[in-house]
Amino acid sequence: MRKYTALFFLIMFMIGTDTFLISPLLPTLQTQYGVSTGIAGWMIGSYTLGSAVFALIAGPLSDGWNRRTVLLGGLLGFSVSTILCGFADSFWTMCLFRILAGVSAAFTAPQVWASIPAVMPAASVSKTMGIAFAGLAAAQALGVPIGSWLATANWSVPFWTIGFASLLLAASAFTLLPDMKPGANQGDRTSILRRYVPLIASGKARSGFSAYLLLHLGSGTAFAFVGKWMADRFELPIGQIGTVMMFLGFGTLLGSMISSYVTRKLGDANAVAAGMSLLVILYTIMPHLANLQLVTIVYLTIFATLGIIFPIVMGALTSLNASIRGTISSLANSTMNGANTLGAWFAGLLYVHLGGYSSLGIFSAVCLALSLGIFLYGGVLGRKTARTDQESTSTS
Template structure:
């Protein structure tokens, strides 16, 4: 079991890098395929569509299979489709390959969260999830800038390199990742719909998933529109914005790294409550700061809190069940994408409607308070909430 956190980190680092890779390359990819910016966004959306639609099916199916095999299959396809993306010969082929990569990522990534909850000892679950979370945050912090640098010679290079890295990780998974058989007694098989119905009927499930979704709306609103605020009100150029976003990513990574120690000392419930209070304080004041770096500093603090809380939230969701953890992981992923989509829809008008960052920060403040209420109502503010 010692290798599970490291392997989980590697999987999430590569999946995270691939997820975030296309957005900064859109101008170059638009020129490569001769498409206008209004259509280029589909190269990002195709991946998200493939991921969400597949996750809803792959999650319940994986609960009836050995997760190691599902993870290996997903990573094997992921490395091929990612590398092949670098060889795309047209806009249509690019969309098809991004869709296929999203499908593969949706098969592989949720297995990490489910397998950690299933194979790791109880006291090591949150630290292992924090290690996997660090893979995602480091992908945003270092992986994406590295991909942009690789694209200087050719926009094909980042995809080929990530695909090659995924192939190496797939080999490591085959060699060292343990078998993770189904948790249901006798490997009983149930229909996809019945697994979601059973999960919905689990005590406290609606409150916890609702809290997670509401939290992600505010979280992604801040993440999506912080750069626009920096550019509009503080006149940061692209280099300044990139530096500011790296600082925010560093805060997120720091939180993921120190989070397990905080949780071990304070417990999950107190950590969640204290983190939510920190969010409230930041979002109630950040729009009033007089300088750009004060704003960056406060948001970096919020992102540090996010790095601490994300593994706690995932563990709270996984603790709802012992037999449908793939379903839980898949649903959490879909809710995260849904939250980011809703944030993109309402965050822009709010940023434009109110001065400074007030529109977005008040949205994040409100979602934090609503999420905190839902966490409390679903028995999550104790140190060790009982499983469903």
């Protein structure tokens, strides 16, 4: 079973690295293509837009297909489109290839979450989920900085490296993974829209995904231009930006590792409330700090807090209805990437027209405060309420 755990970790590591890679490369690519700061963020947003839109389709379809086939197809498409990013000779060509990479990721990442319960013993599912999530955190801690360092030779090198490494992972998945065909009651011709009906009908699900959208909108907006802000404020070259990003990723990795401990001590609702309250404060004050070391410490704390919160929230969402886990996982992925798409767009507008990075900090703090209010008001993290609502959605 360790082979599956390692495979899922590495797949999420590659997807996470590719997802976050553009942020530290943004100043270099902006110069390479000669585009304004206001639209440069679309090199991030194009990837998340493709992933957000097609995840809405990929999830319901995958609940009725062989998950192994869907994962392999998505991983192959992800590999090829990422390699093509390294050959992009214009801003719009880069955006096109990033959209294709996002579409491919939309068919790949949700299959990891949905496949774990299918191939792992029940006692190992929770641990494997945590290890797979740690792949995303490790991507920020190691993948993104390594990509930044590789880019010092040529900006194309990180894309080629990720693409070819993903091809090797696709070959490994083809060899290792068994078929995961749907059960008799899942492989029917139920329409895509009808698979979402239990979630649409659930007030708890509506609250949960609304709060999840705001959580990612706030964190994604701040992260989109952190590389640009560090280059402008502290005059950092791309290699040093990558080094700072490494500390941010280690924060996420640390948070994901201690998330279960914090939950046991505080409970889901208290852990999320305390963490998001801290984030509101840190996002507000961080843009006004003039010392790079202090900024790094604050951002490490932010990402460690996010690393604690995200597994708790994702666990609450995936427990809403076990019979449509693929749909829920894909909707969560779509919500995250939709928020990051909006965040990249808002980040460019706010950075240029409303006072630079300080306006991004205020926007992020407001989003986090609203998200916390919806989480608490909607009872998404309450165990008793969640069980009741799951029963009601299961019978819808």
